[in-house]
Amino acid sequence: MFLKNISGATQIIYKKGFKRVEVPPDGRVDTKDIPDSMISGLITSALFAFEKSSTPLVVFIAVSKVCETIYKMLKKAELAKKFFLVPLFLNELNKPSEAVLNKVERLSPKLIITLNETMLPMRILIKGIRKRLPKTEFLVIEHGILDYSSLKKKLDKNGYKAFQPLLSDYMACFGDYSKKIIERLNPSKKERIKVTGYPLFDGLLKRKVSLKESKRNKTILFVSSPRIWFKKEREKDIKATRDFMELIPKAFPNYKVLYRFKDFRDQKDFPHIKTIYGEIEDLLSISSVVVSIFSTVILQAAIMGIPVAKLDYNRIEKNPDFLWNIYSKKELIPTVNHMLHAKAKELEKQKLIVNDIIDFVDAPALPRLVEFIEDILR
Known part of the structure; x- marks a missing residue:
């Protein structure tokens, strides 16, 4: 555990979780009563402090309530025992600032997870991070049923269409329906596209x-x-x-x-x-x-x-x-x-x-997604 003062507040980060603590007027914080086993909360500030260790760091980019929910599920899953998982909150409608890119570069994660790679700000973020951290890989989790009409739309003046190409290194799909579509559009990444189901539907x-x-x-x-x-x-x-x-x-x-x-x-x-x-x-x-x-x-x-x-x-x-x-x-x-x-x-x-569209309808998807992430990080 360690402390880092950030704009009048202290971010306390554990290997098992993190918690935001307001700094009193005297600037001193007593942490002895905060248990190491506390449940991880959500970091609402994009400023992190990270203790360098042999534990792989995974950043989860959260842009919506759905993202928050899946992040919490992953944090509580086995993934949290083997890897240090932290969220980065962004507005998917705003172009990522230089400060955001600097923060990600400072963290130097081994893997970045996102639920959306097609929005322009997210594409800018992915390309910006790749220039700074060429060894960092990306995993995109399918978060909505693929509509063929959306695959025809040009998303920018250069003619980019969704998943053409797949910008992330890996993709976790609902089921065979979307897997076959993404594979057909990205044959070179066929082995990196897996069916995991969708954790949000486990409940x-x-x-x-x-x-x-x-x-x-x-x-x-x-x-x-x-x-x-x-x-x-x-x-x-x-x-x-x-x-x-x-x-x-x-x-x-x-x-x-x-x-x-x-x-x-x-x-x-x-x-x-x-x-x-x-x-x-x-x-x-x-x-x-x-x-x-x-x-x-x-x-x-x-x-x-x-x-x-x-x-x-x-x-x-x-x-x-x-x-x-x-x-x-x-x-x-x-x-x-x-x-x-x-x-x-x-x-x-x-x-x-x-x-065929959402695989494993009778079994939870979260364990399959966790296994996929662990395979990527090995």
Whole structure:
């Protein structure tokens, strides 16, 4: 353990964790009462002090609540016993400053983990760190279902498209669906792309909803996630959403219809609709069926054993089909009705289909991700 004064506060870092302690007026800090076994907190300052040792240092770049959650999971896993894991909090919308690059260079980590390498600030950060620390490697963890429409979009004036090329040295994928796509785009990194599942979904395995319970809920959940970066695709997503709002509440008057907009830009297109906030898992657990624009929510619902349909008027051919798919207005009512009367065998089939996209739906992903990280660091 050691201390380092930073702008009126002291950062206390242990090999097993760290804690932020305010410095009293006299500038003295008594640390004898702070146990070495304390649970690691989140460092909210980007200034770290690191004790040089033989223990490999891994930096986890956190840019969202999702990142924080996965970081905490890794910190509590076996990884924390063998490697020193610290977070670096950044705003993924802001260009990384020279100070940030200096901090990373000072830490000189063996591995940097991120959940997003496609946003411009993150690409700038990766390239900047590579120039300073050529031996430091990167691992990107897939954090959302791959949408083929997003792979077509040019992300900068140079024509860069997502994962073309894969900027990180390694990638942890949801399942075979995304693994095959990334391998096809990056054949030279085929051996460095692994299927691990998604740790954030591990908790869903304990929240499975029985068919009897889902039918008793008498609730239809609609999740809207229009493609905000694509004008034509977004227009069709909005049309599909409006059709749902027009038809479903009238067709199923005995069911409560709830709406969840994943982005504030979606909500403004429907100011008359009240969106339900809170954890998506909580909303899924009280739903009889789910209808969603192509998004990760489809996987979450399927893992929990809830009938779920993909609503996609764009019908992008290379995106996966699920057990229930709605590609036009005339399919809305029949499909929802079918799901409301789903049989157990159909839900088993739904799980098998989803298993290709999010592997190991019946087993936790965290141990597989930890094993992958340990293999990289050996």
